[in-house]
Amino acid sequence: MGFQIGAGYFGSQEVLSSTPNQDLIQQHKPADYSSTVTFAAYKFSFVNTSACTVLINDSVTPIYIASAQGFQIEEVDVPIYSFKIVEAGIAYNYIGAYT
8 A cells, every 4th residue: 555745735824714616725726836737635624613515626516514524535535626615604724735
């Protein structure tokens, strides 16, 4: 079994309030990534204080996350290149790691 060697981390600097359908991951794309390279997180953790629905990797089918349930992936899961909260005003924070 192999392991993942990352290049860096990204995340929120404080608890934020959601803007509908704003991508949390792509806004952190490093300047050295070309436009042809998809910026993706191989580790990602999201914590929400209220129930919400999210769209992952441009899915059109929302996924429900209960209040304080959160969501997390590890290096053995499919990388995430897009994570959007559908509703406005959801308090949340997040952290991720990329290669």
